[in-house]
Amino acid sequence: MxxxxxxxxxxxxxxxxxxxxxxxxxxxxxxxxxxxxxxxxxxxxxxxxxxxxxxxxxxxxxxxxxxxxxxxxxxxxxxxxxxxxxxxxxxxxxxxxxxxxxxxxxxxxxxxxxQLDTPERGFAFRTDGPLDMRLDPTSDFTAADLLATWDEKKLADTIYLYGEERKSRQIARRIVERRQRQPIETTTDLANLVAQVLPQSFKARAKIHPATRTFQALRIAVNQxxxxxxxxxxxxxxxxxxxxxxxxxxxxxxxxxxxxxxxxxxxxxxxxxxxxxxxxxxxxxxxxxxxxxxxxxxxxxxxxxxxxxxxxxxxxx
Ligand SMILES: C[S@@+](CC[C@H](N)C(=O)[O-])C[C@H]1O[C@@H](n2cnc3c(N)ncnc32)[C@H](O)[C@@H]1O
Known part of the structure; x- marks a missing residue:
């Protein structure tokens, strides 16, 4: 094996x-x-x-x-x-x-x-881990850094362009509202936040987890x-x-x-x-x-x- x-x-x-x-x-x-x-x-x-x-x-x-x-x-x-x-x-x-x-x-x-299956790498929304997502763990910019520092427009554009997520603006707004109260640090934290933004009708129709597109976008952005x-x-x-x-x-x-x-x-x-x-x-x-x-x-x-x-x-x- x-x-x-x-x-x-x-x-x-x-x-x-x-x-x-x-x-x-x-x-x-x-x-x-x-x-x-x-x-x-x-x-x-x-x-x-x-x-x-x-x-x-x-x-x-x-x-x-x-x-x-x-x-x-x-x-x-x-x-x-x-x-x-x-x-x-x-x-x-x-x-x-x-x-x-x-x-x-x-x-x-x-x-x-x-990489996907190791929760500590932070790529997966189904398991709890830090919001890391770096392919190279020695580089110095994680998904948590991105979520903490990028402005709402840049977040929305990234989630839209790299995740092809239609609700990108609402997700970006929710991220910014949430981080003003408390940093977003874990994968489940982010996955739950995204799931709350998407309407029930969308979730019922979708074949994929509601956070799939947002996670894809962040991973692409973190690793350029x-x-x-x-x-x-x-x-x-x-x-x-x-x-x-x-x-x-x-x-x-x-x-x-x-x-x-x-x-x-x-x-x-x-x-x-x-x-x-x-x-x-x-x-x-x-x-x-x-x-x-x-x-x-x-x-x-x-x-x-x-x-x-x-x-x-x-x-x-
Ligand atoms: C799908 S896996 C490759 C699996 C491999 N072909 C095998 O048979 O085991 C993709 C790999 O590419 C690496 N990778 C992705 N983007 C990279 C980049 N820009 N530079 C170097 N490695 C990269 C990832 O770290 C990962 O290990």
Whole structure:
């Protein structure tokens, strides 16, 4: 039994799309527990290598322990380098670790099951914990800080844009009223406050917990998830060898839209080229690949996953 309980999503589809081969060089920009990375590493032996990044030091530890459960003929201890960093710095880390160009790069965005399931990390509204939500626990800005300091308009805009929550203004108003009396410090505190704002009719119709969208918005804001993804994607393309492949799994429409538009701009899809840039990608997935019913049944958290894949087509950066 693996101590870090995260099932890699769309694993067979990722391998089929990337086609890792012996001797190649790969980047896993979101290592997590190393589920995808282990499968890649096995296919890269002998002589292949993988650079794995994660903002969360627990993920680095878990992936290291997981790789060590395999014999050296399956995963050689010299075949991987793991670094705790945000993927927005991936060029710097690839250079520092003496990787030049990659044959394949994977982003499996968002949070892992252990992050969601550890109440102290503050990602979950169903369990009580501090309002933390940092992917990198050494960074200095938590969800509690955000709720304590952002003004009502910024809160409302964030909850609306990143949570796609229609009642964002009422939720922001309630947050501000409440913090004037007493700080909002725990996940259940916030979840209850949001649930009070949403009308019974809405709650009865909704398939999701009323606080789902607000929690998603805060997590995205605390970790600047969208900005960092936008910064990382062009770096990833520049680090791909011609013919190398870039695979991105996203879990909500905001991330997926960024990936889709980026792929389109870099491939000239529909005349949609980035103005003066040479085209660097060919899209391999006209429509995103989604999990089969069996995978969703075995792993309900995979249900919103969308995989997009593109291939590097020219040598210039
Ligand atoms: C869905 S999990 C990846 C799971 C992994 N593919 C596996 O098979 O175990 C996403 C991981 O990406 C990390 N992550 C998310 N955004 C990141 C960023 N901007 N920089 C570095 N790591 C990030 C999270 O800490 C988390 O461990």
């Amino acid at each position: 693996r101590p870090y309980n995260h099932k890699p999503v769309l694993l067979a589809e990722v391998l089929a799309a990337l086609q890792p081969a012996p001797g190649q060089s790969y980047l896993d920009a979101t290592l997590g527990g190393g589920g995808h990375a282990a499968a890649l590493l096995k296919a890269l032996q002998p002589n292949g290598k993988l650079l794995g990044l994660d903002a969360d030091p627990n993920a680095i530890q878990a992936a290291t322990a997981y790789f060590q459960t395999f014999g050296p003929e399956e995963i050689s201890p010299n075949s991987y380098t793991l670094c705790q960093t945000n993927f927005q710095h991936l060029t710097k880390w690839a250079k520092a670790q003496e990787f030049e160009l990659f044959d394949g790069i994977l982003f499996d965005l968002g949070v892992s099951s252990p 998830e969208l900005e960092r993804l936008e910064r990382a994607l062009p770096q990833a393309v520049a680090l791909l060898r011609p013919g190398g492949k870039l695979a991105v799994i996203s879990f909500h429409s905001l991330e997926d839209r960024i990936v889709k538009l980026f792929f389109r701009a870099e491939s000239g899809y529909g005349g949609n080229e980035a103005s003066d840039q040479p085209l660097r990608l060919r899209i391999l997935t006209k429509k995103p690949i989604q999990p089969q019913a069996e995978e969703i049944q075995a792993n309900p958290r995979s249900r919103s996953a969308k995989l997009r894949v593109a291939e590097r087509i020219c040598a210039e950066n």
